[in-house]
Amino acid sequence: MLLEVKNLDAGYGYLQILRGVSLNIDEGEYVGIVGPNGAGKSTTMKAIAGLIAPMGGSIAFNGEDITGLSASQITKKGISFVSEEMNLFVNMSVQENLYMGAYIIKDKKVRNERLDFVFSLFPRLVERKAQLAGTMSGGERKMLAIGRGMMSDPKLLIVDEPSFGLAPQLVSHVFESIDALKSNGVTILLVEQNVTKTLAVTDRGYILENGKVGLQGKSSDLAANPHVKKVFLGV
Amino acid sequence: MITILVAVVASIVSGPYLLVNTIITGGMLALVATGLTLMLGVLNIAMFAHGEFFMIGSLTAYYVFTPISNYINENPDSFLVVIGPLIAIACAAVIGAISGIVAEKLVFGPLRKRATDNWVMNSFLLTVGLSVLLINLHQLLFGADFKGIVGYWSGMPISIADVFISRDRAMAFVIAAVVVAIFWFFMTYTSTGMAIRAVSQDITGAQIVGIDIEKIVLLTISLACALSAVAGGSLLFMYPSYPTVGLEPLYLAWFVVILSGLGNILGAVAGAFMVALLKAVTVEYIGAGWDFVVPSFLIMFVLIFKPSGIFGSDVRGALDK
Numbered sequence: 001m002l003l004e005v006k007n008l009d010a011g012y013g014y015l016q017i018l019r020g021v022s023l024n025i026d027e028g029e030y031v032g033i034v035g036p037n038g039a040g041k042s043t044t045m046k047a048i049a050g051l052i053a054p055m056g057g058s059i060a061f062n063g064e065d066i067t068g069l070s071a072s073q074i075t076k077k078g079i080s081f082v083s084e085e086m087n088l089f090v091n092m093s094v095q096e097n098l099y100m101g102a103y104i105i106k107d108k109k110v111r112n113e114r115l116d117f118v119f120s121l122f123p124r125l126v127e128r129k130a131q132l133a134g135t136m137s138g139g140e141r142k143m144l145a146i147g148r149g150m151m152s153d154p155k156l157l158i159v160d161e162p163s164f165g166l167a168p169q170l171v172s173h174v175f176e177s178i179d180a181l182k183s184n185g186v187t188i189l190l191v192e193q194n195v196t197k198t199l200a201v202t203d204r205g206y207i208l209e210n211g212k213v214g215l216q217g218k219s220s221d222l223a224a225n226p227h228v229k230k231v232f233l234g235v
Numbered sequence: 236m237i238t239i240l241v242a243v244v245a246s247i248v249s250g251p252y253l254l255v256n257t258i259i260t261g262g263m264l265a266l267v268a269t270g271l272t273l274m275l276g277v278l279n280i281a282m283f284a285h286g287e288f289f290m291i292g293s294l295t296a297y298y299v300f301t302p303i304s305n306y307i308n309e310n311p312d313s314f315l316v317v318i319g320p321l322i323a324i325a326c327a328a329v330i331g332a333i334s335g336i337v338a339e340k341l342v343f344g345p346l347r348k349r350a351t352d353n354w355v356m357n358s359f360l361l362t363v364g365l366s367v368l369l370i371n372l373h374q375l376l377f378g379a380d381f382k383g384i385v386g387y388w389s390g391m392p393i394s395i396a397d398v399f400i401s402r403d404r405a406m407a408f409v410i411a412a413v414v415v416a417i418f419w420f421f422m423t424y425t426s427t428g429m430a431i432r433a434v435s436q437d438i439t440g441a442q443i444v445g446i447d448i449e450k451i452v453l454l455t456i457s458l459a460c461a462l463s464a465v466a467g468g469s470l471l472f473m474y475p476s477y478p479t480v481g482l483e484p485l486y487l488a489w490f491v492v493i494l495s496g497l498g499n500i501l502g503a504v505a506g507a508f509m510v511a512l513l514k515a516v517t518v519e520y521i522g523a524g525w526d527f528v529v530p531s532f533l534i535m536f537v538l539i540f541k542p543s544g545i546f547g548s549d550v551r552g553a554l555d556k
Contacts, residue, residue: 087440089432089440092432100444
Protein backbone atom coordinates (compact mmCIF):
# COMPACT_ATOMS: atom_id res chain seq x y z
CA MET A 1 0.00 0.00 0.00
CA LEU A 2 1.44 3.37 -0.99
CA LEU A 3 -0.58 5.69 1.23
CA GLU A 4 -2.53 4.63 4.30
CA VAL A 5 -4.52 7.17 6.29
CA LYS A 6 -6.05 5.86 9.51
CA ASN A 7 -8.67 7.63 11.65
CA LEU A 8 -7.37 11.06 10.72
CA ASP A 9 -8.63 13.99 12.79
CA ALA A 10 -7.69 17.46 11.58
CA GLY A 11 -8.90 21.04 11.49
CA TYR A 12 -7.93 24.67 11.99
CA GLY A 13 -7.35 26.07 15.46
CA TYR A 14 -10.15 24.86 17.70
CA LEU A 15 -12.32 23.93 14.75
CA GLN A 16 -12.17 20.22 14.03
CA ILE A 17 -13.23 19.30 10.51
CA LEU A 18 -12.13 15.73 9.93
CA ARG A 19 -13.42 13.05 12.30
CA GLY A 20 -11.75 9.73 11.73
CA VAL A 21 -11.09 9.70 7.99
CA SER A 22 -9.48 6.49 6.75
CA LEU A 23 -8.39 5.86 3.21
CA ASN A 24 -5.72 4.02 1.32
CA ILE A 25 -4.15 4.07 -2.11
CA ASP A 26 -2.19 1.36 -3.88
CA GLU A 27 0.65 2.01 -6.24
CA GLY A 28 -0.45 2.98 -9.75
CA GLU A 29 -4.04 3.67 -8.73
CA TYR A 30 -6.12 6.67 -9.73
CA VAL A 31 -8.28 7.50 -6.74
CA GLY A 32 -10.85 10.25 -6.42
CA ILE A 33 -12.25 11.95 -3.34
CA VAL A 34 -15.54 13.70 -3.90
CA GLY A 35 -17.97 15.42 -1.63
CA PRO A 36 -19.94 18.60 -1.13
CA ASN A 37 -18.52 21.95 -0.04
CA GLY A 38 -17.17 21.91 3.47
CA ALA A 39 -17.01 18.12 3.67
CA GLY A 40 -13.31 18.26 4.45
CA LYS A 41 -11.78 17.29 1.12
CA SER A 42 -9.19 20.04 1.04
CA THR A 43 -8.49 19.62 4.75
CA THR A 44 -7.72 15.94 4.17
CA MET A 45 -5.31 16.86 1.41
CA LYS A 46 -3.60 19.58 3.43
CA ALA A 47 -3.15 17.17 6.33
CA ILE A 48 -1.60 14.54 4.05
CA ALA A 49 0.67 17.15 2.45
CA GLY A 50 1.76 18.39 5.88
CA LEU A 51 0.40 21.92 5.54
CA ILE A 52 -1.70 21.45 8.67
CA ALA A 53 -0.77 19.23 11.60
CA PRO A 54 -3.16 16.32 12.25
CA MET A 55 -4.95 16.33 15.62
CA GLY A 56 -5.13 12.56 15.73
CA GLY A 57 -4.79 9.41 13.68
CA SER A 58 -1.89 8.38 11.51
CA ILE A 59 -0.63 8.75 7.96
CA ALA A 60 1.78 6.21 6.53
CA PHE A 61 3.49 6.52 3.16
CA ASN A 62 5.40 3.65 1.61
CA GLY A 63 5.27 1.80 4.95
CA GLU A 64 6.79 4.79 6.78
CA ASP A 65 4.95 6.88 9.37
CA ILE A 66 4.81 10.48 8.14
CA THR A 67 2.28 11.85 10.65
CA GLY A 68 3.19 15.38 11.75
CA LEU A 69 6.15 15.86 9.40
CA SER A 70 6.55 19.31 7.82
CA ALA A 71 5.39 19.91 4.25
CA SER A 72 8.92 20.10 2.90
CA GLN A 73 9.87 16.79 4.55
CA ILE A 74 6.78 15.12 3.11
CA THR A 75 7.67 16.43 -0.36
CA LYS A 76 11.09 14.87 0.05
CA LYS A 77 9.42 11.50 0.83
CA GLY A 78 7.77 11.60 -2.59
CA ILE A 79 4.34 13.19 -2.20
CA SER A 80 3.64 16.13 -4.47
CA PHE A 81 0.69 18.39 -3.75
CA VAL A 82 -0.99 20.60 -6.32
CA SER A 83 -3.15 22.91 -4.23
CA GLU A 84 -6.45 24.46 -5.14
CA GLU A 85 -4.96 27.97 -5.13
CA MET A 86 -1.97 26.60 -7.10
CA ASN A 87 0.48 28.64 -5.00
CA LEU A 88 2.64 29.51 -8.00
CA PHE A 89 5.52 31.92 -7.71
CA VAL A 90 3.80 34.69 -9.64
CA ASN A 91 6.80 36.93 -10.20
CA MET A 92 8.96 34.12 -11.54
CA SER A 93 9.01 32.79 -15.09
CA VAL A 94 7.42 29.50 -16.06
CA GLN A 95 10.82 27.88 -16.32
CA GLU A 96 11.89 29.16 -12.90
CA ASN A 97 8.66 27.86 -11.39
CA LEU A 98 9.34 24.45 -12.87
CA TYR A 99 12.93 24.49 -11.63
CA MET A 100 11.66 25.29 -8.16
CA GLY A 101 9.38 22.25 -8.46
CA ALA A 102 12.53 20.16 -8.69
CA TYR A 103 14.10 21.95 -5.71
CA ILE A 104 14.59 18.68 -3.81
CA ILE A 105 16.52 17.20 -6.76
CA LYS A 106 20.09 18.41 -6.45
CA ASP A 107 21.44 16.74 -9.62
CA LYS A 108 21.29 19.25 -12.46
CA LYS A 109 21.10 16.57 -15.14
CA VAL A 110 18.09 14.91 -13.51
CA ARG A 111 16.44 18.31 -13.15
CA ASN A 112 16.78 18.99 -16.85
CA GLU A 113 15.42 15.52 -17.66
CA ARG A 114 12.38 16.25 -15.51
CA LEU A 115 11.99 19.60 -17.26
CA ASP A 116 12.01 17.89 -20.65
CA PHE A 117 9.47 15.37 -19.39
CA VAL A 118 7.10 18.06 -18.14
CA PHE A 119 7.52 20.04 -21.36
CA SER A 120 6.61 16.90 -23.33
CA LEU A 121 3.45 16.55 -21.22
CA PHE A 122 2.48 20.19 -21.63
CA PRO A 123 3.90 21.52 -24.90
CA ARG A 124 2.00 24.71 -24.18
CA LEU A 125 4.43 25.52 -21.38
CA VAL A 126 7.38 25.46 -23.79
CA GLU A 127 5.91 28.44 -25.65
CA ARG A 128 5.44 30.29 -22.36
CA LYS A 129 8.85 29.43 -20.91
CA ALA A 130 9.96 33.00 -20.23
CA GLN A 131 6.57 34.41 -19.27
CA LEU A 132 5.87 35.36 -15.66
CA ALA A 133 3.57 32.83 -14.04
CA GLY A 134 1.26 35.54 -12.73
CA THR A 135 0.46 36.82 -16.21
CA MET A 136 -0.84 33.54 -17.63
CA SER A 137 -4.44 32.45 -18.07
CA GLY A 138 -6.19 30.25 -15.51
CA GLY A 139 -5.88 27.05 -17.53
CA GLU A 140 -2.21 27.60 -18.25
CA ARG A 141 -1.53 28.29 -14.59
CA LYS A 142 -3.27 25.05 -13.66
CA MET A 143 -1.07 23.23 -16.14
CA LEU A 144 1.99 24.91 -14.71
CA ALA A 145 0.97 23.94 -11.19
CA ILE A 146 0.53 20.30 -12.21
CA GLY A 147 3.78 20.44 -14.15
CA ARG A 148 5.59 21.89 -11.14
CA GLY A 149 4.12 19.11 -9.03
CA MET A 150 5.54 16.55 -11.46
CA MET A 151 9.04 18.08 -11.45
CA SER A 152 10.06 16.37 -8.21
CA ASP A 153 9.32 12.93 -9.74
CA PRO A 154 6.75 12.10 -7.04
CA LYS A 155 5.50 8.63 -6.15
CA LEU A 156 2.11 10.16 -5.37
CA LEU A 157 0.58 13.23 -6.94
CA ILE A 158 -2.28 14.89 -5.08
CA VAL A 159 -4.36 17.27 -7.18
CA ASP A 160 -6.83 19.46 -5.31
CA GLU A 161 -9.80 20.82 -7.31
CA PRO A 162 -8.20 21.07 -10.76
CA SER A 163 -11.47 22.34 -12.23
CA PHE A 164 -11.87 25.14 -9.70
CA GLY A 165 -12.48 28.45 -11.41
CA LEU A 166 -11.95 27.17 -14.95
CA ALA A 167 -14.16 27.35 -18.03
CA PRO A 168 -15.76 23.95 -18.89
CA GLN A 169 -13.61 23.60 -22.00
CA LEU A 170 -10.44 24.05 -19.99
CA VAL A 171 -11.69 21.60 -17.36
CA SER A 172 -11.73 18.82 -19.96
CA HIS A 173 -8.24 19.82 -21.01
CA VAL A 174 -6.91 19.65 -17.45
CA PHE A 175 -8.56 16.26 -16.92
CA GLU A 176 -6.92 15.03 -20.12
CA SER A 177 -3.51 16.07 -18.89
CA ILE A 178 -4.07 14.24 -15.60
CA ASP A 179 -5.08 11.18 -17.64
CA ALA A 180 -1.78 11.49 -19.49
CA LEU A 181 0.06 11.36 -16.17
CA LYS A 182 -1.89 8.28 -15.18
CA SER A 183 -0.80 6.49 -18.33
CA ASN A 184 2.77 7.43 -17.41
CA GLY A 185 2.38 5.26 -14.32
CA VAL A 186 1.95 8.00 -11.72
CA THR A 187 -0.25 7.28 -8.69
CA ILE A 188 -2.82 10.04 -8.45
CA LEU A 189 -5.17 11.22 -5.75
CA LEU A 190 -7.74 13.57 -7.22
CA VAL A 191 -10.02 15.78 -5.15
CA GLU A 192 -12.99 17.31 -6.89
CA GLN A 193 -16.40 18.82 -6.52
CA ASN A 194 -17.28 17.73 -10.02
CA VAL A 195 -18.68 14.32 -9.05
CA THR A 196 -19.80 13.02 -12.44
CA LYS A 197 -16.51 13.74 -14.12
CA THR A 198 -14.38 12.42 -11.28
CA LEU A 199 -16.24 9.15 -10.98
CA ALA A 200 -16.00 8.72 -14.74
CA VAL A 201 -12.21 8.95 -14.91
CA THR A 202 -10.97 7.42 -11.62
CA ASP A 203 -10.57 3.74 -10.68
CA ARG A 204 -11.79 4.02 -7.13
CA GLY A 205 -13.52 6.69 -5.11
CA TYR A 206 -14.26 7.92 -1.61
CA ILE A 207 -17.22 10.05 -0.75
CA LEU A 208 -16.60 12.49 2.05
CA GLU A 209 -19.52 13.89 4.05
CA ASN A 210 -19.28 16.03 7.19
CA GLY A 211 -15.68 15.12 7.83
CA LYS A 212 -16.24 11.37 7.50
CA VAL A 213 -15.95 8.84 4.70
CA GLY A 214 -19.55 8.14 3.75
CA LEU A 215 -19.10 5.64 0.96
CA GLN A 216 -16.21 4.04 -0.82
CA GLY A 217 -15.73 1.62 -3.65
CA LYS A 218 -15.14 1.34 -7.37
CA SER A 219 -15.94 4.58 -9.12
CA SER A 220 -18.38 2.92 -11.49
CA ASP A 221 -20.26 1.35 -8.55
CA LEU A 222 -20.35 4.70 -6.75
CA ALA A 223 -21.72 6.44 -9.80
CA ALA A 224 -24.53 3.87 -9.91
CA ASN A 225 -25.25 4.06 -6.16
CA PRO A 226 -28.74 5.43 -5.51
CA HIS A 227 -27.60 7.55 -2.54
CA VAL A 228 -24.86 9.19 -4.57
CA LYS A 229 -27.23 9.75 -7.45
CA LYS A 230 -29.76 11.37 -5.18
CA VAL A 231 -27.40 13.59 -3.19
CA PHE A 232 -24.77 14.62 -5.69
CA LEU A 233 -26.11 14.07 -9.13
CA GLY A 234 -29.67 15.15 -8.43
CA VAL A 235 -31.13 12.29 -10.42
CA MET B 236 15.85 58.19 -16.75
CA ILE B 237 15.18 61.47 -14.95
CA THR B 238 17.81 60.49 -12.43
CA ILE B 239 20.45 60.11 -15.08
CA LEU B 240 19.45 63.43 -16.61
CA VAL B 241 19.62 65.25 -13.28
CA ALA B 242 22.94 63.56 -12.57
CA VAL B 243 24.42 64.73 -15.85
CA VAL B 244 23.14 68.29 -15.51
CA ALA B 245 24.24 68.57 -11.88
CA SER B 246 27.71 67.25 -12.57
CA ILE B 247 28.18 69.67 -15.45
CA VAL B 248 27.04 72.62 -13.38
CA SER B 249 28.83 72.02 -10.13
CA GLY B 250 31.63 69.69 -11.01
CA PRO B 251 31.89 65.94 -11.23
CA TYR B 252 32.66 65.49 -7.52
CA LEU B 253 28.92 65.56 -6.95
CA LEU B 254 28.59 62.56 -9.18
CA VAL B 255 31.36 60.78 -7.33
CA ASN B 256 29.69 61.41 -4.00
CA THR B 257 26.41 60.17 -5.38
CA ILE B 258 27.90 56.98 -6.67
CA ILE B 259 29.68 56.13 -3.42
CA THR B 260 26.77 56.88 -1.10
CA GLY B 261 24.43 55.25 -3.60
CA GLY B 262 26.47 52.07 -3.73
CA MET B 263 26.60 51.71 0.03
CA LEU B 264 22.98 52.69 0.42
CA ALA B 265 22.15 49.95 -2.09
CA LEU B 266 23.71 47.39 0.25
CA VAL B 267 21.71 48.52 3.27
CA ALA B 268 18.51 48.88 1.25
CA THR B 269 18.73 45.44 -0.38
CA GLY B 270 19.12 43.95 3.09
CA LEU B 271 16.05 45.81 4.22
CA THR B 272 14.13 44.70 1.13
CA LEU B 273 15.06 41.09 1.80
CA MET B 274 13.87 41.26 5.39
CA LEU B 275 10.63 42.83 4.29
CA GLY B 276 9.98 40.56 1.33
CA VAL B 277 10.96 37.20 2.76
CA LEU B 278 10.36 37.57 6.49
CA ASN B 279 7.73 40.29 6.38
CA ILE B 280 9.56 42.24 9.06
CA ALA B 281 9.60 46.02 8.89
CA MET B 282 13.17 46.18 10.09
CA PHE B 283 14.04 49.25 12.12
CA ALA B 284 17.14 47.75 13.68
CA HIS B 285 18.97 47.42 10.39
CA GLY B 286 21.11 50.48 11.07
CA GLU B 287 22.43 48.79 14.19
CA PHE B 288 23.87 46.04 12.03
CA PHE B 289 25.58 48.82 10.09
CA MET B 290 26.94 49.96 13.47
CA ILE B 291 28.04 46.43 14.34
CA GLY B 292 29.85 46.26 11.00
CA SER B 293 31.69 49.52 11.53
CA LEU B 294 32.57 48.57 15.10
CA THR B 295 33.95 45.21 14.00
CA ALA B 296 35.94 46.80 11.21
CA TYR B 297 37.34 49.33 13.68
CA TYR B 298 38.53 46.74 16.17
CA VAL B 299 39.95 44.50 13.47
CA PHE B 300 41.61 47.26 11.49
CA THR B 301 43.22 49.19 14.36
CA PRO B 302 45.80 46.47 15.20
CA ILE B 303 46.33 45.88 11.47
CA SER B 304 47.02 49.57 10.88
CA ASN B 305 49.47 49.66 13.82
CA TYR B 306 51.26 46.74 12.26
CA ILE B 307 51.29 48.47 8.90
CA ASN B 308 52.86 51.57 10.45
CA GLU B 309 55.75 49.46 11.70
CA ASN B 310 56.09 47.36 8.55
CA PRO B 311 55.06 49.59 5.65
CA ASP B 312 56.00 46.95 3.08
CA SER B 313 53.75 44.27 4.48
CA PHE B 314 51.17 42.65 2.20
CA LEU B 315 48.58 43.81 4.75
CA VAL B 316 48.72 47.32 3.26
CA VAL B 317 46.54 46.03 0.45
CA ILE B 318 44.75 43.15 2.09
CA GLY B 319 44.29 44.52 5.61
CA PRO B 320 41.21 46.69 4.98
CA LEU B 321 39.59 43.87 3.06
CA ILE B 322 40.14 41.56 6.04
CA ALA B 323 38.48 44.11 8.32
CA ILE B 324 35.48 44.43 6.00
CA ALA B 325 35.19 40.67 5.60
CA CYS B 326 35.21 40.30 9.40
CA ALA B 327 32.46 42.92 9.57
CA ALA B 328 30.39 40.83 7.14
CA VAL B 329 30.90 37.64 9.14
CA ILE B 330 30.10 39.25 12.49
CA GLY B 331 27.08 40.94 10.88
CA ALA B 332 25.81 37.59 9.62
CA ILE B 333 26.34 35.95 13.01
CA SER B 334 24.57 38.73 14.87
CA GLY B 335 21.71 38.40 12.39
CA ILE B 336 21.40 34.71 13.22
CA VAL B 337 21.52 35.51 16.95
CA ALA B 338 18.75 38.08 16.48
CA GLU B 339 16.61 35.53 14.65
CA LYS B 340 17.19 32.84 17.27
CA LEU B 341 16.64 35.07 20.29
CA VAL B 342 14.11 37.61 19.07
CA PHE B 343 12.23 36.85 15.84
CA GLY B 344 12.09 33.06 16.03
CA PRO B 345 10.35 32.97 19.43
CA LEU B 346 7.89 35.65 18.28
CA ARG B 347 7.13 33.69 15.11
CA LYS B 348 6.30 30.62 17.17
CA ARG B 349 4.04 32.48 19.56
CA ALA B 350 2.40 35.21 17.48
CA THR B 351 -0.98 34.22 16.15
CA ASP B 352 -1.90 37.47 14.49
CA ASN B 353 -0.69 41.02 14.00
CA TRP B 354 2.74 39.77 13.04
CA VAL B 355 3.71 42.91 11.10
CA MET B 356 3.03 45.27 13.99
CA ASN B 357 4.55 43.05 16.66
CA SER B 358 7.72 42.34 14.72
CA PHE B 359 8.08 46.04 13.89
CA LEU B 360 7.89 46.98 17.58
CA LEU B 361 10.39 44.27 18.35
CA THR B 362 12.89 45.69 15.85
CA VAL B 363 12.57 49.15 17.39
CA GLY B 364 13.28 47.61 20.79
CA LEU B 365 16.22 45.70 19.37
CA SER B 366 17.55 48.95 17.92
CA VAL B 367 17.40 50.77 21.27
CA LEU B 368 18.97 47.78 22.99
CA LEU B 369 21.89 47.55 20.57
CA ILE B 370 22.56 51.30 20.63
CA ASN B 371 22.74 51.33 24.41
CA LEU B 372 24.73 48.11 24.52
CA HIS B 373 27.30 49.78 22.30
CA GLN B 374 27.40 52.77 24.63
CA LEU B 375 27.73 50.55 27.70
CA LEU B 376 30.45 48.28 26.37
CA PHE B 377 32.44 50.51 24.06
CA GLY B 378 31.61 54.03 25.20
CA ALA B 379 29.95 56.86 23.34
CA ASP B 380 33.07 58.31 21.73
CA PHE B 381 33.86 58.25 18.03
CA LYS B 382 35.88 55.23 17.02
CA GLY B 383 37.27 56.06 13.63
CA ILE B 384 40.27 55.50 11.45
CA VAL B 385 42.28 57.89 9.33
CA GLY B 386 41.84 55.84 6.22
CA TYR B 387 41.97 52.34 4.85
CA TRP B 388 44.21 52.64 1.85
CA SER B 389 46.91 55.29 1.99
CA GLY B 390 48.53 56.76 -1.09
CA MET B 391 47.78 59.32 -3.72
CA PRO B 392 44.18 59.84 -4.78
CA ILE B 393 43.17 58.37 -8.09
CA SER B 394 42.38 60.89 -10.77
CA ILE B 395 39.54 60.28 -13.18
CA ALA B 396 38.52 63.04 -15.57
CA ASP B 397 40.09 65.82 -13.49
CA VAL B 398 38.45 64.63 -10.32
CA PHE B 399 40.60 63.35 -7.52
CA ILE B 400 39.01 60.48 -5.72
CA SER B 401 40.64 59.19 -2.58
CA ARG B 402 41.53 55.52 -2.74
CA ASP B 403 39.16 54.75 0.11
CA ARG B 404 36.23 56.21 -1.74
CA ALA B 405 37.11 54.42 -4.95
CA MET B 406 37.46 51.13 -3.10
CA ALA B 407 34.19 51.69 -1.25
CA PHE B 408 32.45 52.00 -4.58
CA VAL B 409 34.22 48.93 -5.99
CA ILE B 410 33.21 46.89 -2.94
CA ALA B 411 29.61 48.02 -3.19
CA ALA B 412 29.48 47.24 -6.91
CA VAL B 413 31.05 43.80 -6.49
CA VAL B 414 28.83 42.85 -3.56
CA VAL B 415 25.65 44.01 -5.32
CA ALA B 416 26.67 42.15 -8.49
CA ILE B 417 27.42 38.92 -6.60
CA PHE B 418 24.20 39.28 -4.67
CA TRP B 419 22.17 39.84 -7.83
CA PHE B 420 23.75 36.81 -9.49
CA PHE B 421 23.06 34.75 -6.39
CA MET B 422 19.39 35.77 -6.29
CA THR B 423 18.83 35.29 -10.02
CA TYR B 424 20.69 32.14 -10.95
CA THR B 425 21.40 29.92 -7.94
CA SER B 426 18.73 27.59 -6.68
CA THR B 427 19.13 28.87 -3.12
CA GLY B 428 18.61 32.44 -4.32
CA MET B 429 15.55 31.33 -6.26
CA ALA B 430 14.28 29.61 -3.13
CA ILE B 431 14.58 32.90 -1.23
CA ARG B 432 12.52 34.62 -3.92
CA ALA B 433 10.05 31.73 -3.93
CA VAL B 434 9.51 32.05 -0.17
CA SER B 435 8.89 35.78 -0.55
CA GLN B 436 6.31 35.18 -3.28
CA ASP B 437 4.32 32.27 -1.92
CA ILE B 438 5.24 30.59 1.33
CA THR B 439 2.77 27.72 0.91
CA GLY B 440 4.04 27.08 -2.60
CA ALA B 441 7.59 27.07 -1.26
CA GLN B 442 6.68 24.49 1.39
CA ILE B 443 4.94 22.35 -1.23
CA VAL B 444 8.01 22.13 -3.45
CA GLY B 445 10.11 21.06 -0.48
CA ILE B 446 11.88 24.25 0.56
CA ASP B 447 12.82 24.23 4.24
CA ILE B 448 11.35 27.58 5.34
CA GLU B 449 13.32 27.84 8.58
CA LYS B 450 16.62 27.43 6.76
CA ILE B 451 15.70 30.10 4.21
CA VAL B 452 14.58 32.48 6.96
CA LEU B 453 17.88 32.03 8.77
CA LEU B 454 19.88 32.47 5.58
CA THR B 455 17.94 35.58 4.60
CA ILE B 456 18.35 37.32 7.92
CA SER B 457 22.06 36.58 8.05
CA LEU B 458 22.52 37.77 4.46
CA ALA B 459 20.56 40.96 5.08
CA CYS B 460 22.54 41.78 8.21
CA ALA B 461 25.84 40.93 6.54
CA LEU B 462 25.06 43.33 3.68
CA SER B 463 24.39 46.12 6.15
CA ALA B 464 27.54 45.30 8.10
CA VAL B 465 29.64 45.36 4.93
CA ALA B 466 28.37 48.87 4.25
CA GLY B 467 29.21 49.89 7.83
CA GLY B 468 32.67 48.37 7.58
CA SER B 469 33.52 49.90 4.22
CA LEU B 470 32.38 53.38 5.22
CA LEU B 471 34.33 53.41 8.49
CA PHE B 472 36.68 56.05 7.06
CA MET B 473 33.70 58.38 6.49
CA TYR B 474 31.47 57.46 9.42
CA PRO B 475 33.42 56.60 12.57
CA SER B 476 31.68 54.07 14.75
CA TYR B 477 29.53 55.46 17.57
CA PRO B 478 26.27 54.23 19.12
CA THR B 479 23.83 55.92 16.75
CA VAL B 480 25.88 55.78 13.55
CA GLY B 481 23.33 53.43 12.00
CA LEU B 482 20.36 55.75 12.19
CA GLU B 483 21.17 57.87 9.16
CA PRO B 484 21.76 54.92 6.81
CA LEU B 485 18.62 53.30 8.23
CA TYR B 486 16.42 56.29 7.42
CA LEU B 487 17.95 56.67 4.00
CA ALA B 488 17.49 52.98 3.30
CA TRP B 489 13.84 53.26 4.28
CA PHE B 490 13.50 56.18 1.86
CA VAL B 491 14.91 53.90 -0.80
CA VAL B 492 12.65 50.97 0.03
CA ILE B 493 9.49 53.06 0.07
CA LEU B 494 10.51 54.89 -3.07
CA SER B 495 11.38 51.80 -5.08
CA GLY B 496 8.62 49.51 -3.86
CA LEU B 497 8.56 46.92 -1.14
CA GLY B 498 10.27 43.66 -1.83
CA ASN B 499 11.90 44.61 -5.13
CA ILE B 500 15.62 43.91 -4.94
CA LEU B 501 16.77 45.35 -8.25
CA GLY B 502 14.50 48.32 -7.71
CA ALA B 503 16.22 48.93 -4.39
CA VAL B 504 19.58 49.28 -6.14
CA ALA B 505 18.21 51.83 -8.61
CA GLY B 506 16.34 53.60 -5.83
CA ALA B 507 19.49 53.83 -3.74
CA PHE B 508 21.24 55.81 -6.44
CA MET B 509 18.21 58.05 -6.86
CA VAL B 510 18.08 58.89 -3.17
CA ALA B 511 21.84 59.40 -3.03
CA LEU B 512 21.68 61.80 -5.96
CA LEU B 513 18.78 63.65 -4.47
CA LYS B 514 20.68 64.02 -1.25
CA ALA B 515 23.85 65.19 -2.97
CA VAL B 516 21.99 67.71 -5.11
CA THR B 517 20.06 69.01 -2.11
CA VAL B 518 23.20 69.51 -0.08
CA GLU B 519 24.81 71.30 -3.01
CA TYR B 520 22.00 73.67 -3.97
CA ILE B 521 19.71 74.05 -1.00
CA GLY B 522 21.87 73.44 2.02
CA ALA B 523 23.08 70.61 4.16
CA GLY B 524 20.20 70.89 6.61
CA TRP B 525 17.66 70.00 3.94
CA ASP B 526 19.05 66.65 2.88
CA PHE B 527 16.37 64.69 4.74
CA VAL B 528 13.54 67.08 3.95
CA VAL B 529 13.62 66.80 0.18
CA PRO B 530 13.64 62.98 0.01
CA SER B 531 10.81 62.93 2.55
CA PHE B 532 8.76 65.20 0.32
CA LEU B 533 9.42 62.95 -2.64
CA ILE B 534 8.28 59.94 -0.63
CA MET B 535 5.07 61.67 0.34
CA PHE B 536 4.34 62.26 -3.32
CA VAL B 537 5.21 58.70 -4.28
CA LEU B 538 2.94 57.34 -1.55
CA ILE B 539 0.10 59.57 -2.69
CA PHE B 540 0.33 58.85 -6.40
CA LYS B 541 1.88 55.39 -6.62
CA PRO B 542 1.66 53.63 -3.26
CA SER B 543 3.37 50.48 -4.49
CA GLY B 544 6.54 52.47 -5.24
CA ILE B 545 8.20 53.44 -8.49
CA PHE B 546 9.30 49.89 -9.33
CA GLY B 547 6.72 48.29 -7.10
CA SER B 548 5.02 45.00 -7.74
CA ASP B 549 2.44 43.15 -5.73
CA VAL B 550 4.85 40.89 -3.94
CA ARG B 551 3.38 39.73 -0.72
CA GLY B 552 5.42 38.97 2.35
CA ALA B 553 6.08 35.44 3.50
CA LEU B 554 4.12 35.67 6.70
CA ASP B 555 1.31 37.83 5.39
CA LYS B 556 -1.79 36.10 6.63
